[in-house]
Amino acid sequence: MPLIPACLLAFIACVISYNCGQEIITEQNFACVFNAISAAVRTSRFDGLKKSGWKASNIDEAAVFLAHVFHETDGLKTVREYCAPGCGTNYAGSWCSIKGKPNKLYYGRGWFQLSWPCNYHAASRSLGVDLLSNPDLIEKQQALAVKTAIWFYKTNKMDVPSKQGDFAATTRIIDGKLECNGGSGAAKQKKRVESCKRIRKCFGLGEPKKNSMC
Numbered sequence: 001m002p003l004i005p006a007c008l009l010a011f012i013a014c015v016i017s018y019n020c021g022q023e024i025i026t027e028q029n030f031a032c033v034f035n036a037i038s039a040a041v042r043t044s045r046f047d048g049l050k051k052s053g054w055k056a057s058n059i060d061e062a063a064v065f066l067a068h069v070f071h072e073t074d075g076l077k078t079v080r081e082y083c084a085p086g087c088g089t090n091y092a093g094s095w096c097s098i099k100g101k102p103n104k105l106y107y108g109r110g111w112f113q114l115s116w117p118c119n120y121h122a123a124s125r126s127l128g129v130d131l132l133s134n135p136d137l138i139e140k141q142q143a144l145a146v147k148t149a150i151w152f153y154k155t156n157k158m159d160v161p162s163k164q165g166d167f168a169a170t171t172r173i174i175d176g177k178l179e180c181n182g183g184s185g186a187a188k189q190k191k192r193v194e195s196c197k198r199i200r201k202c203f204g205l206g207e208p209k210k211n212s213m214c
Contacts, residue, residue: 023055024055024056024058024059024062024203025049025055025056025062025066027046029062029202029203030042030045030046030049030066032199032201032202033066033070033199033202034070034075034076035075036075036077037075037076037077041076041077042076044142045076045142047142048141048142048143048144048145048146049146051142051143051146052143052146052147052150054146054147054150057159057163058163059203059204059205060162060163060164060165060205061159061162061163062203063165063196063199063200063202063203063205064161064162064165064166064167064170064196065153065158065162066199067167067192067195067196067199067200068112068158068170068171068174068192069111069112069149070195070199071188071191071192071195072108072111072112072113072149072174073111073113076111079109079110079111079138079139079145080107080108080109080139081107081108081109081113081115083107084105084107084108085105085107087107088105088106088107089105090107091105091106091107091115091116091117092106092117093116094116094117094118095116095118096117096118096121098117098118098121098132099117100117100120100132101132101133104132104133104135105135106119106120106135109135109136109138109139109145109148110138110139110144110145110146110148110149111145111146111148111149112148112149112152112153112174114131114138114148114149114151114152117132119152120132120135122151122155123148123151123152126151126155127144127147127148127151129144131148152174156173156174157173158170158173158174161173164210165205165208165209165210166210167193167196167208167210167212168180168210168211168212168213168214169214171189171192171193171214172214175188175189176214179192179214180214181214189213189214190213193212193213196208196212197212
Protein backbone atom coordinates (compact mmCIF):
# COMPACT_ATOMS: atom_id res chain seq x y z
CA MET A 1 0.00 0.00 0.00
CA PRO A 2 1.51 3.37 -0.99
CA LEU A 3 2.24 5.83 1.79
CA ILE A 4 0.11 8.95 1.92
CA PRO A 5 2.19 12.13 2.23
CA ALA A 6 1.90 13.88 5.60
CA CYS A 7 0.82 17.13 3.92
CA LEU A 8 -2.10 15.32 2.25
CA LEU A 9 -3.13 13.76 5.55
CA ALA A 10 -3.11 17.19 7.17
CA PHE A 11 -5.27 18.57 4.37
CA ILE A 12 -7.77 15.74 4.73
CA ALA A 13 -7.91 16.31 8.49
CA CYS A 14 -8.58 20.01 8.10
CA VAL A 15 -11.35 19.39 5.56
CA ILE A 16 -13.02 16.88 7.87
CA SER A 17 -12.83 19.28 10.80
CA TYR A 18 -13.85 22.32 8.71
CA ASN A 19 -10.77 24.10 10.03
CA CYS A 20 -8.24 24.70 7.27
CA GLY A 21 -6.28 27.36 9.06
CA GLN A 22 -9.40 29.44 9.65
CA GLU A 23 -10.87 30.65 12.93
CA ILE A 24 -14.02 28.66 13.60
CA ILE A 25 -15.52 31.06 16.14
CA THR A 26 -15.55 34.46 14.46
CA GLU A 27 -16.99 37.80 15.52
CA GLN A 28 -19.82 37.17 13.09
CA ASN A 29 -21.00 33.78 14.36
CA PHE A 30 -20.27 34.85 17.95
CA ALA A 31 -22.71 37.72 17.41
CA CYS A 32 -25.23 35.28 15.97
CA VAL A 33 -24.93 33.06 19.06
CA PHE A 34 -25.03 35.86 21.64
CA ASN A 35 -27.64 38.01 19.96
CA ALA A 36 -29.31 39.54 23.03
CA ILE A 37 -26.43 41.54 24.52
CA SER A 38 -25.04 44.92 23.53
CA ALA A 39 -22.25 45.18 20.99
CA ALA A 40 -19.92 46.55 23.67
CA VAL A 41 -20.53 43.65 26.05
CA ARG A 42 -20.26 41.15 23.21
CA THR A 43 -16.92 42.61 22.11
CA SER A 44 -15.60 42.38 25.65
CA ARG A 45 -16.72 38.74 25.97
CA PHE A 46 -15.24 37.87 22.57
CA ASP A 47 -11.93 39.47 23.53
CA GLY A 48 -11.93 37.28 26.63
CA LEU A 49 -12.34 34.21 24.43
CA LYS A 50 -9.44 35.25 22.20
CA LYS A 51 -7.19 35.99 25.18
CA SER A 52 -8.00 32.61 26.72
CA GLY A 53 -6.19 30.93 23.84
CA TRP A 54 -8.83 28.25 23.38
CA LYS A 55 -10.00 27.32 19.88
CA ALA A 56 -12.66 24.85 18.87
CA SER A 57 -11.44 21.81 16.91
CA ASN A 58 -14.43 21.77 14.58
CA ILE A 59 -17.80 23.44 14.09
CA ASP A 60 -19.64 20.77 16.08
CA GLU A 61 -17.47 21.48 19.10
CA ALA A 62 -17.91 25.23 18.68
CA ALA A 63 -21.70 24.89 18.61
CA VAL A 64 -21.88 22.50 21.56
CA PHE A 65 -19.52 24.48 23.77
CA LEU A 66 -21.16 27.83 23.07
CA ALA A 67 -24.63 26.35 23.55
CA HIS A 68 -23.68 25.38 27.10
CA VAL A 69 -22.14 28.81 27.65
CA PHE A 70 -25.35 30.42 26.41
CA HIS A 71 -27.45 28.37 28.81
CA GLU A 72 -25.22 28.80 31.85
CA THR A 73 -24.83 32.59 31.47
CA ASP A 74 -28.23 33.60 30.08
CA GLY A 75 -26.68 34.36 26.72
CA LEU A 76 -23.56 35.90 28.30
CA LYS A 77 -25.66 38.58 29.95
CA THR A 78 -23.90 37.64 33.18
CA VAL A 79 -20.79 35.79 34.32
CA ARG A 80 -22.04 35.80 37.91
CA GLU A 81 -24.93 33.69 39.16
CA TYR A 82 -28.07 35.84 39.37
CA CYS A 83 -28.80 34.80 42.95
CA ALA A 84 -25.39 36.02 44.16
CA PRO A 85 -24.30 36.92 46.74
CA GLY A 86 -27.34 35.69 48.64
CA CYS A 87 -26.94 32.12 47.44
CA GLY A 88 -23.26 31.97 48.34
CA THR A 89 -23.87 29.96 51.50
CA ASN A 90 -25.49 27.25 49.36
CA TYR A 91 -22.02 26.44 48.04
CA ALA A 92 -20.19 26.36 51.36
CA GLY A 93 -19.98 22.56 51.51
CA SER A 94 -17.05 20.47 50.37
CA TRP A 95 -16.59 16.93 49.07
CA CYS A 96 -12.80 17.19 49.21
CA SER A 97 -10.23 18.19 51.83
CA ILE A 98 -10.40 21.84 50.75
CA LYS A 99 -12.48 24.33 52.70
CA GLY A 100 -13.50 27.79 51.57
CA LYS A 101 -11.68 30.87 52.84
CA PRO A 102 -13.34 33.04 55.53
CA ASN A 103 -15.78 35.61 54.11
CA LYS A 104 -15.42 34.23 50.58
CA LEU A 105 -18.38 32.92 48.58
CA TYR A 106 -18.18 30.26 45.88
CA TYR A 107 -21.38 30.73 43.90
CA GLY A 108 -21.36 30.30 40.13
CA ARG A 109 -18.97 32.48 38.14
CA GLY A 110 -17.58 32.46 34.63
CA TRP A 111 -18.83 30.99 31.37
CA PHE A 112 -19.66 27.65 33.00
CA GLN A 113 -20.65 29.08 36.41
CA LEU A 114 -17.78 27.54 38.36
CA SER A 115 -18.99 26.82 41.91
CA TRP A 116 -18.02 25.10 45.18
CA PRO A 117 -14.66 25.42 47.01
CA CYS A 118 -13.32 22.12 45.64
CA ASN A 119 -13.75 23.30 42.04
CA TYR A 120 -12.29 26.73 42.76
CA HIS A 121 -9.24 25.09 44.31
CA ALA A 122 -8.77 22.58 41.48
CA ALA A 123 -9.15 25.29 38.83
CA SER A 124 -6.66 27.43 40.77
CA ARG A 125 -4.02 24.72 40.63
CA SER A 126 -4.54 24.17 36.93
CA LEU A 127 -4.65 27.83 35.91
CA GLY A 128 -2.02 29.14 38.31
CA VAL A 129 -4.35 31.71 39.88
CA ASP A 130 -5.49 31.67 43.51
CA LEU A 131 -9.23 31.62 42.93
CA LEU A 132 -9.93 30.16 46.35
CA SER A 133 -8.67 33.38 47.94
CA ASN A 134 -9.85 35.65 45.12
CA PRO A 135 -13.00 34.12 43.59
CA ASP A 136 -14.18 37.50 42.28
CA LEU A 137 -11.32 37.52 39.76
CA ILE A 138 -13.45 35.31 37.54
CA GLU A 139 -16.06 38.05 37.26
CA LYS A 140 -13.51 40.81 36.75
CA GLN A 141 -11.25 39.21 34.13
CA GLN A 142 -12.95 38.19 30.88
CA ALA A 143 -10.25 35.70 29.88
CA LEU A 144 -10.42 34.02 33.28
CA ALA A 145 -14.19 33.68 32.95
CA VAL A 146 -13.49 31.66 29.81
CA LYS A 147 -10.51 29.72 31.17
CA THR A 148 -12.44 28.38 34.16
CA ALA A 149 -15.08 27.06 31.77
CA ILE A 150 -12.46 25.44 29.57
CA TRP A 151 -10.85 23.92 32.67
CA PHE A 152 -14.14 22.26 33.65
CA TYR A 153 -14.85 21.32 30.04
CA LYS A 154 -11.53 19.53 29.52
CA THR A 155 -11.14 18.12 33.02
CA ASN A 156 -14.50 16.39 32.72
CA LYS A 157 -13.78 15.33 29.13
CA MET A 158 -16.73 17.19 27.65
CA ASP A 159 -14.56 17.94 24.61
CA VAL A 160 -14.66 14.32 23.43
CA PRO A 161 -18.43 14.08 22.76
CA SER A 162 -18.54 17.78 21.79
CA LYS A 163 -16.33 17.15 18.77
CA GLN A 164 -18.80 14.46 17.69
CA GLY A 165 -21.78 16.78 18.12
CA ASP A 166 -23.13 14.63 20.97
CA PHE A 167 -24.93 17.30 22.96
CA ALA A 168 -26.78 14.88 25.22
CA ALA A 169 -23.54 13.35 26.46
CA THR A 170 -22.15 16.78 27.35
CA THR A 171 -25.32 17.77 29.19
CA ARG A 172 -25.05 14.58 31.20
CA ILE A 173 -21.57 15.67 32.29
CA ILE A 174 -22.36 19.27 33.18
CA ASP A 175 -25.75 18.82 34.88
CA GLY A 176 -26.92 15.27 34.36
CA LYS A 177 -28.18 14.63 37.88
CA LEU A 178 -30.75 17.40 37.59
CA GLU A 179 -31.58 17.57 33.89
CA CYS A 180 -31.28 14.04 32.50
CA ASN A 181 -33.68 11.09 32.76
CA GLY A 182 -36.65 13.24 33.69
CA GLY A 183 -34.92 14.88 36.65
CA SER A 184 -36.14 17.99 38.43
CA GLY A 185 -34.33 20.15 35.89
CA ALA A 186 -35.84 18.50 32.81
CA ALA A 187 -37.45 21.76 31.72
CA LYS A 188 -34.03 23.43 31.83
CA GLN A 189 -32.65 20.70 29.60
CA LYS A 190 -35.33 21.45 27.02
CA LYS A 191 -34.25 25.11 26.93
CA ARG A 192 -30.60 24.03 26.70
CA VAL A 193 -31.38 21.84 23.69
CA GLU A 194 -33.41 24.57 21.99
CA SER A 195 -30.44 26.91 22.36
CA CYS A 196 -28.13 24.30 20.87
CA LYS A 197 -30.34 23.82 17.81
CA ARG A 198 -30.45 27.57 17.19
CA ILE A 199 -26.72 27.97 17.70
CA ARG A 200 -25.92 25.15 15.28
CA LYS A 201 -27.47 27.30 12.56
CA CYS A 202 -24.96 30.07 13.36
CA PHE A 203 -22.27 27.63 12.20
CA GLY A 204 -24.14 26.43 9.13
CA LEU A 205 -25.16 23.17 10.77
CA GLY A 206 -28.54 21.51 10.40
CA GLU A 207 -30.47 19.41 12.87
CA PRO A 208 -28.29 17.28 15.19
CA LYS A 209 -27.59 13.80 13.88
CA LYS A 210 -27.73 12.41 17.42
CA ASN A 211 -30.51 12.72 19.97
CA SER A 212 -29.87 15.92 21.93
CA MET A 213 -31.90 14.90 24.98
CA CYS A 214 -30.30 12.86 27.76
